Amino acid sequence: MSKIIHRIIAFFILLIMASVLILTATNKNSDNTSIPLTFSAFMDGSFFRSIENRFTMNFIERDFWTSSKAKIESQICEKIVNDVYINSERLLNADISYSPFYESNADIVNRFAKENDCAVYFVAVPDSSGVYSDILPEYLTDDTEKQCIDTLYSRLGNNIRRIDAYNILKRLNENYIYFRSDTKWTSYGAYCVYRTVIQKLGFQPSPYDKYTIEHVTDNFRGNLWEKSHYMKSKPDILDIYNYNDGAEIVSCTGLDNTLHSCRKELYCRNAINSDDMYRLYLGNDMPLVQIKTSVNNERKLLVIKDNFANCFIPFLIQHYSVIDIFSPECSVRNIGDFVNIGDYEQVLFLFSTESLGNENIFSSLTD
Amino acid sequence: MLYSSLLFIYGFLPISMLIYYITKQKYRDGVLLALSLVFCASNGLRFLFFIIFYTLFNYLMGILTDIIKKSGTSLEAIPLFAGITADITVIFMFRAEYMSWLRNTFGFPDDFFIPGISFLVLSSIGYLIDIYCGRIRAEKNIISFSLYTVMFPKFTAGPVVRYRSFLKINKNKKYGLSEIGKGLAIFIKGLAKKIIIADTMYQLYMAVNDIDIEKLSSVNAWLGIIAYMLCLYFTLSGFADMGTGIGYCFGYRLPNSFNYPIFSSRIKYFASKWHIQIVRWFKFYISKPLYKITKNNRIRRILFISVWCIAGFWYSFSINGAVWGGLVGISITAENFFVRKKILKATGIMYTFFIMSVLMVFLAGDSMLDSARYLLVMFGGNRLFADSISVYFFKSYIVVLLISMYASTDLFRNMILRSGKSKLKTAFSAISPVIAAFLLIVCTALISYSGFSDMILLKL
Structure with a gap:
């Protein structure tokens, strides 16, 4: 039983991961901030950080995810999302x-x-x-x-x-x-x-x-x-x-x-x-x-x-x-x-x- | 790159698994090592070269120790000493603020830190001591040894398994879709622990920290320290679970690092369930050899407390950490003396939780003076029991506080284990893929803005 369940989990999660990866890689609304290709950028890690940043900015349906974050966070903890206080009247x-x-x-x-x-x-x-x-x-x-x-x-x-x-x-x-x-x-x-x-x-x-x-x-x-x-x-x-x-x-x-x-x-x-x-x-x-x-x-x-x-x-x-x-x-x-x-x-x-x-x-x- | 980053979850991990599983089985160790080096390289090539040099150095020291030991010249302590000195220098270099000059000498910026250095160093020291003591032979296969030190599923949060155990795990690798599924389930559990619970508790702790200590009420001070303890536990166990889960995905059945310590019924149970491999490491490599020096119980007790001091220092690289460790050691010793063998479980849970929360103040504080002031506030030093901010915190965080407290207990696990083949277990199994997918989606949303979650209290 548990083996079957684990196989189903593997199938589902890998499917989600692969879909997100492919959709993000082919995202047309891509953020084209330059990635530094200098020797020092490779040495100090800024090259890899830029790749991570670009992946985040190009993440598929980023607006949906970030607005979901606001919804979830305002429900489970303080109404502070990314250093913004959420009030029914205004954001501060x-x-x-x-x-x-x-x-x-x-x-x-x-x-x-x-x-x-x-x-x-x-x-x-x-x-x-x-x-x-x-x-x-x-x-x-x-x-x-x-x-x-x-x-x-x-x-x-x-x-x-x-x-x-x-x-x-x-x-x-x-x-x-x-x-x-x-x-x-x-x-x-x-x-x-x-x-x-x-x-x-x-x-x-x-x-x-x-x-x-x-x-x-x-x-x-x-x-x-x-x-x-x-x-x-x-x-x-x-x-x-x-x-x-x-x-x-x-x-x-x-x-x-x-x-x-x-x-x-x-x-x-x-x-x-x-x-x-x-x-x-x-x-x-x-x-x-x-x-x-x-x-x-x-x-x-x-x-x-x-x-x-x-x-x-x-x-x-x-x-x-x-x-x-x-x-x-x-x-x-x-x-x-x-x-x-x-x-x-x-x-x-x-x-x-x-x-x-x-x-x-x-x-x-x-x- | 952290496990809790979008690039890792949706980029590095699936691509690594794909490359790993399309490779022939006999080459997979090499592929996993190459992937681990890419993982290290994500922190910059300077760090990668440093790790390669570090691994080679320990590899050579291991071989030297072994060769000299075999030759019978009794000089094997020299490479052992050299290796341990270098390892300790490395951990001080990356962890201790006052050693930043050495960090700069190697070209690392002041604030440079990679989670996992502390685990790496303990593994390496343990390996050299095992060779010196003749428990194992030095590893000649550089790939196997390098996997032990830099394998990315255990790089960030351990577990610090002994080399012999690692070889067994490596030898008994299990492949298959069900192993991957199990691994992904554990990974997502760890991710949820870190992102949903630990990060929320981190926010509560930081919110309490924002209040001027002179205006802090007792309730807020207690809330703050409980949030700190829960945050620390869920961060460490979250990362450890993520590492274990990734290990399963690549066939490595790595052991668990925590066993629900927070609501233990005795302090000694707390200590034995907290960071299991780390506590065992200090016990095995420091306490045990020291105990051999004397049979005097009093001296042994002092040694026991001293080793806890060292373990505490390992956590924070400050006097506060050492004091925390020492106090945990003293508490366990005192408990053995003063607490009757049979007490109500609820009483045990309450006093353990109370004492561990109070001691946590030392691990959380920047200085002894800060900790002392905070303790004073917890016990009414500001003559303010609660205020409107306490109500606000309770209203805002009560849901996650209750969830985190329940998740800190083994109640749910025991319920499932004891349910045998009942409908409850079947129902839970049936919906677990949906729960896993749901948690992954929630975690993705929560890290979507910055792309990662790096709220970490202790940089180990």
Whole structure:
């Protein structure tokens, strides 16, 4: 009896293994990331790791398996799947740890402000797990984003004007200010902070009713969904805020790391048909984006930012003649290779707390 | 490459089996060795060359020991000493943090580690001692010897069988579809232990670890350490089962490594059912020769505890591990003194579980101070019995906690064994292919995102 059963097990399992192997090997949606074929790659094992990685990425019906993982894990243990906390309302980042680099990054900003004769403004934006921390399990909220921001702000010099985005967003967290499936804020969240930021920069904010809001898509799945593949989470809406009868963009150009310029758009609508819909705002990341507007006040602003700021930038259009946007994450060169900081009277730093905890985020600001 | 990776389960294993079984029987050992070298090479050619050199070195030391012993010059201790020194250096090099400089000298990065090194070293040392003591002759066939050291079904998690036993297993290989089926069933059981239970317990343990020790309630501390113990048990026994199962697939009937130790009715039963071959190895190669020195019972007891210290050190390569081992040794000695021969089984299970959980704090801790603080919290040091996080943990993990506790007992196995030819056994046999396929699918889903499961508490 047991021999027959064992033979049946062998037949079934070997059939499953062989089918999966053949289907994976012939998977048309193949991931074609390059496999290193160097001597050192063979020696240190990175060649074999790349093969393993490619096998995983090409695994047959990968989306089905990963979404099944989310279903199973959310049933048998904590509702945390691949470091994403699953809640009926939203997905939140559960990989929360206190970075030791806030102080050193604040020191770099201090040096930047000291070396350059311009007014420096600083906005640290919490990610969704900071604003909705009360949803997270209690043990995950010991090192809150508030503490991270407080640490950073207390280290910044007195000549730097800090803007408290955390409390603004926390107060408004009943509204659709953060994506349900992403760590980032929505355009409305960015607008809420913009009202305070722009006043600090010396302008009156544009009233909300002056904007026409265009829902570009209601099928946006953000970075938290990509990690967890939790099918029950609701997709998000990507909005464009069009200012009626306002200033227009005269030109928008991007500069890559070879200092070649290309035409850019404030909104890249093609991104809606791609895997990364968030590229709707400012398109592909580039070290520098230069926007010239029809505003006639000769005011120039330098924004140093991470991709959190991408949906914030459109709100600045109504106030400046020139807005230059520098993304340190994308740059392998020093900021001085792209812009002359002396040309700007105001510099706005706008980063998420996650980026601010990154050791090398400001490496292109140092010599 | 780990056993618990998609590439291994759906790539390396079926292809290896295909190559193995289309080869003529007399060449299969050579093919299995070649496949094992490919398995080692998946960690980089540097590691492969290192393993080849390591195997050749022990092979030569074995032959030298044998030749010198045969010549009667009484110098056979020299190659034995050289071999054991090199083996111990290798295990320290890969396992001890403070020996990372030596790792770097060989070109391995700081965090380089391959599961299985500790088993490999014990096997090699045992082999050399057996030759020195005249229990076996040195193996001249390099393929047979290399299979003993690097054969991939036993490379990652043992079992550490003695060379003589390995030769018997090799000689009595059994082929056939039913052997493969049995092997795959054991492999999937091990995979499920690792991925469904051990990984979930790992998450619970890490969640408890995330809480500041000063805010930790007693209930959470107990939950954390029980999760640690279950995770450790299911990881080690899961990998061991996977190895045993793969062995069966290639005709090798490797022995089991664990025999349901967690809910033993005495500490000494726990110790004898925990990592059976490892405990036996320390008993056979260290305790036994030391016992021959003296017949004084007190000294023997001290030696017994000391050997447990060494075994504990082997687990973690830290003082904490040695203390854990020493305390297990002391507990067994004390139990022999103080616990009556006849006690209720339930009482025995409870006190064994309680003491082993408390001792686990030492194996889990990074330092003695950490362990002492954690112990204090377990017994109410923070004056906080339970909190809302305890409720959250219970609600989140209760299903897997209960499953893991039931799976730690031999209740189900005994029920099937005692059922004889009853309908229950027939029904279970009939649905076992479906259960195996179901568990394989669940495990595949659970590792589908990263492609592997590498949540390991102790890197052995």
